Every structure is written in structure tokens, then in C-alpha cells.
Amino acid sequence: MPSIDHTLSALADPTRRAIIAQLSTGEQRVSDLAEPHHMSLNAVSKHIKVLEEAGLLVRRKEGRTHYLSFDPEGLTEAANWIERTRAMWFRRLDALEAALLADDANQEKRGKR
Amino acid sequence: MPSIDHTLSALADPTRRAIIAQLSTGEQRVSDLAEPHHMSLNAVSKHIKVLEEAGLLVRRKEGRTHYLSFDPEGLTEAANWIERTRAMWFRRLDALEAALLADDANQEKRGKR
């Protein structure tokens, strides 16, 4: 069970986000994923491992080659946290607005009196 | 201009997410934010700085005390990245499904022949 900590820190690295983007067209081998990045194959292999442990990638082995694909399920917890946080904020804003409106109404009354 | 890297790695720390949660009820002083965490005030002060630099918090100084509040705007870039990524995946799934349906149709034809 990958935690939200893992997911978010996995996503915080640009190379890893690039790898995810590379998988938009479907599964890719480790070497294919590594090719565009100017760093060793080993380094990319490690990035893949991090993404995998974060639940963002799944690996399918076929002989000596490993095929990686993106698992969107890995994103949901993080996405939910962000949306919840925004929502809590908008509730706050709404409350504020309501308070302002109530105040306006009071002003109105006082003005008419 | 805080990058998405900054935002995501800021959010990857549980203490920092907790701080954001603490701000759901409105602005708080540094010491108030620090109080529930079992670590030094200095440590929390640093976490706040990280969140601030990531564009997730804003600081208002009033005399010697600093009031922090959450800035939901800081979340949008990260939220967009995640949503875009999910969307790109669902497009892929849709394409796949379409292909399968087309295949089914072919099977159907062949069956009837």
C-alpha cells in the first residue's frame, strides 16, 4: 500500500513525471524509457522503481525485457487529497461571502430605518 | 514563481500537509501552527518557509507576530498536472475500448457468415 507521501514525492521529480508522460502511448521497455534522458540506464531504472513502489507504474516481464505501464489508480489518493483541500477552502470562502452578505443586509436595514 | 516540483515536494511531507489542514479555519500564528507538532518551533518555521516558497501559504506580519494563511491558488498547477495525466489515460482506455468494440463487431460478422 503506497502512501500519499510516496506518491507525491515520486511525482515531485521532473524525470519521473516525464517517464509517466512517455507512457501515455502505452507500455514501454526500461531501455526505451531511458533513451531520451541524459542519464545512465541505471538511474532511470531507479526512477522506475520509485514510481512502481508509489503504485504509479506496473511491470510485466516477458523474458528478459520488462514492460512498464502507467497505473492511474496510483494517482487517486493524491488527487483526492488535493481536491478535498481545495474544497475545504472554498467552503471557507463561501462562509465568508455569506457573512458579508448578511452584513450587507444589516447595512441595508439600518440605511432604510 | 514556484514550480510544480516545489509544490509537489512541499506537499509530500506529512507535517506540511498537516499545517495546511490546520489553516482550514483561517490564519494562524507560527507558534500556534507549531504547537501540535512534536518538534521544535524552528523546525516548523522551516516547514512554513518551504510551503511559502512553494506558493501554498501567504504571510501577513503584524508587529512581531506573523499570520499564515493557505493560498489555494498554489495548488492549481499540481492539480492540473494530475488531472491532465488522468485524462490522457482515460483517452487511452477509450481508444482501447473502441478497438475492442470494433473487434467484437468483426467477430460478429465472421460468426454470422
Next chain:
DNA sequence: AAGATATTCAACCAAAAAGTTGATTATTAT
């Protein structure tokens, strides 16, 4: 003017992250 309070700055430390190179394991091709 002193002292208390709110906060940051600076220097340090230990652990984790991101990269490297070299060796190892498995699998496939000649």
C-alpha cells in the same frame, strides 16, 4: 530601560535522494 515574547538566522548533524560505475543475473541469438 529592562525583560519577555515572536520569530528568524546560522551552523551543524544524520538520514535520504539522485546520480555514478562495475559486477551479476537472466534470457536470447549465433
Next chain:
DNA sequence: ATAATAATCAACTTTTTGGTTGAATATCTT
């Protein structure tokens, strides 16, 4: 059987991170 290919493992280095303590700065209170 040998050699080539696909990938990981292991050991090491450098940088970054998350924490500490102690000193400094700024403001408020008496």
C-alpha cells in the same frame, strides 16, 4: 558453448532534507 542483450544489484559520492541547538532581531510590556 559463446557472445550479446535487458535489466537489476551493490557500493560509493554528492547534494538535499528534516531536524537540532544557540544566537540574533524585532516588537511589545512593565
